[in-house]
Amino acid sequence: xxxxxxxxEPMGRREQNKIDTRRAIADAxxxxxxxxxxGAFTVDQIAERAGVSRRTFFNYFHSAEDALTVRVDGxxxxxxxxxxxxxxxxxxxxxxxxxxxxxxxxxGLSQHGELFRMAAVNPxxxxxxxxxxxxxxxxxVEALRSRLGSGASDLYLNSLVGCVLSCTKAAMRDWxxxxxxxxxxxxxxxxxRILAVLTMLRDGFADPGVGSMGRPRSSS
Amino acid sequence: xxxxxxxxEPMGRREQNKIDTRRAIADAxxxxxxxxxxGAFTVDQIAERAGVSRRTFFNYFHSAEDALTVRVDGxxxxxxxxxxxxxxxxxxxxxxxxxxxxxxxxxGLSQHGELFRMAAVNPxxxxxxxxxxxxxxxxxVEALRSRLGSGASDLYLNSLVGCVLSCTKAAMRDWxxxxxxxxxxxxxxxxxRILAVLTMLRDGFADPGVGSMGRPRSSS
DNA sequence: GCGAAACTTGCACGCTGTGCAACAAAGGGG
DNA sequence: CCCCTTTGTTGCACAGCGTGCAAGTTTCGC
Numbered sequence: 001x002x003x004x005x006x007x008x009e010p011m012g013r014r015e016q017n018k019i020d021t022r023r024a025i026a027d028a029x030x031x032x033x034x035x036x037x038x039g040a041f042t043v044d045q046i047a048e049r050a051g052v053s054r055r056t057f058f059n060y061f062h063s064a065e066d067a068l069t070v071r072v073d074g075x076x077x078x079x080x081x082x083x084x085x086x087x088x089x090x091x092x093x094x095x096x097x098x099x100x101x102x103x104x105x106x107x108g109l110s111q112h113g114e115l116f117r118m119a120a121v122n123p124x125x126x127x128x129x130x131x132x133x134x135x136x137x138x139x140x141v142e143a144l145r146s147r148l149g150s151g152a153s154d155l156y157l158n159s160l161v162g163c164v165l166s167c168t169k170a171a172m173r174d175w176x177x178x179x180x181x182x183x184x185x186x187x188x189x190x191x192x193r194i195l196a197v198l199t200m201l202r203d204g205f206a207d208p209g210v211g212s213m214g215r216p217r218s219s220s
Numbered sequence: 221x222x223x224x225x226x227x228x229e230p231m232g233r234r235e236q237n238k239i240d241t242r243r244a245i246a247d248a249x250x251x252x253x254x255x256x257x258x259g260a261f262t263v264d265q266i267a268e269r270a271g272v273s274r275r276t277f278f279n280y281f282h283s284a285e286d287a288l289t290v291r292v293d294g295x296x297x298x299x300x301x302x303x304x305x306x307x308x309x310x311x312x313x314x315x316x317x318x319x320x321x322x323x324x325x326x327x328g329l330s331q332h333g334e335l336f337r338m339a340a341v342n343p344x345x346x347x348x349x350x351x352x353x354x355x356x357x358x359x360x361v362e363a364l365r366s367r368l369g370s371g372a373s374d375l376y377l378n379s380l381v382g383c384v385l386s387c388t389k390a391a392m393r394d395w396x397x398x399x400x401x402x403x404x405x406x407x408x409x410x411x412x413r414i415l416a417v418l419t420m421l422r423d424g425f426a427d428p429g430v431g432s433m434g435r436p437r438s439s440s
Numbered sequence: 441g442c443g444a445a446a447c448t449t450g451c452a453c454g455c456t457g458t459g460c461a462a463c464a465a466a467g468g469g470g
Numbered sequence: 471c472c473c474c475t476t477t478g479t480t481g482c483a484c485a486g487c488g489t490g491c492a493a494g495t496t497t498c499g500c
Contacts, residue, residue, distance in 0.1 A: 013466055014477065021478095042455065053480050058457060093425065123351065130350040131343065158390035159417045160425055166382030174375040197379045204424030205313065205380055233497055234446070241447095262486065273449050278488060 022060050024050040029067035038122040065128035076136035079103040093202045100194050104187040116176035137161050167197040244270040249287035258342040285348035296356035299323040313422040320414050324407040336396035357381050387417040
């Protein structure tokens with residue numbers, strides 16, 4: 001099982017405090033968004049709940065919405081990390097697909113669904129999330145460049161990664177809107193969607209009715 | 221040639237004034253961004269230059285960055301409009317490709333390049349532009365739904381449109397960074413990029429070296 | 441013209457984001 | 471253990487943002 005806390009090497013007080021504070025702020029922001037709704041609270045409220053000053057909040061995040069995107073960043077960072085550990089001689093798309101599939105097994109997946117649904121009703125949060133995906137795109141392009149060498153142009157790389165992320169985003173959004181308030185982190189539905197949509201991307205979009213995508217409820 | 225002012229039907233003073241004001245504000249914002257740099261000016265300055273009050277500015281836009289995205293919105297709206305006028309029995313991807321190719325012939329294309337370059341150094345503007353593409357995505361999905369009927373699932377539609385827009389975005393970004401301060405709206409380079417990248421999308425990403433994409437400067 | 445509807449403007453108010461300087465906590469010798 | 475440096479926290483101040491409101495002004499339909 002995947003975990004974000006596998007670095008158990010000795011860590012100074014300084015470093016640990018910063019991680020704790022960051023986490024406390026992010027949790028406070030998420031709790032508030034959950035209870036009163038996204039965009040319906042102030043930075044002061046987050047800071048108070050996290051037990052820090054207003055000023056300290058802004059030492060960690062640029063805005064209230066940014067504090068809500070650390071989970072999205074975490075998801076994408078994890079996907080990149082998983083991708084990096086896969087065998088380099090595997091076909092590219094297989095690596096990409098299994099990296100995302102693996103990543104859906106992370107903890108707290110239902111929170112991601114919630115965040116997607118929040119973004120659907122809060123423009124500012126949506127922008128923050130889009131920016132988060134955009135930043136991940138840059139990192140992934142970097143990771144791919146070192147794998148593909150100079151055999152691929154910037155335009156090719158950016159298009160490829162953009163498409164992969166668009167499809168993943170679409171799969172997650174679809175999953176999030178179909179799975180309201182699922183308390184049990186059911187990643188199976190999400191996995192199926194990501195697999196379907198990335199496979200389709202690999203093989204081309206030419207025919208709308210291909211594979212398991214065209215007609216949603218026609219089994220086989 | 222394409223134009224955004226082909227509606228010459230009788231228009232009341234009210235409507236015309238609003239259009240003029242909106243345009244004045246957007247132009248003022250763009251001029252300012254161009255001269256002092258994006259993010260280096262206030263809403264008051266935009267309002268003053270546009271000859272309206274601060275309050276009126278906020279009646280038209282939510283933020284300074286929003287005033288800079290009307291051109292992006294215009295580009296995408298135009299693409300949708302062009303797409304809608306194409307024959308419905310043409311293959312889907314051909315319609316999509318020629319819609320975007322046609323749209324690159326619009327006026328003021330070099331400004332779009334400038335805006336892309338501005339967004340590269342201004343996070344807030346980048347977010348606004350990402351949001352603009354996102355909103356267009358919703359509209360395009362809507363347009364496609366009425367064309368494809370109920371034969372395609374939401375997930376399929378969102379993935380398809382997301383990929384098309386990602387590729388177009390990548391093409392424009394690539395073009396913008398390769399074409400700094402081109403005063404002559406040279407859309408040919410952009411057309412070639414969009415054609416290459418959307419064609420690749422149609423046929424699948426399986427092989428990195430396929431077509432004219434893999435090795436940038438190896439003719440044929 | 442004249443009244444209704446729509447638009448502009450100034451004002452007020454709370455919130456945002458950041459520079460700055462004082463304070464506190466952690467780390468590293470001697 | 472103390473002192474000094476480094477690093478993080480906090481309060482303060484201040485310019486700017488975004489919006490509700492009410493009073494003007496312009497446009498429209500009759």
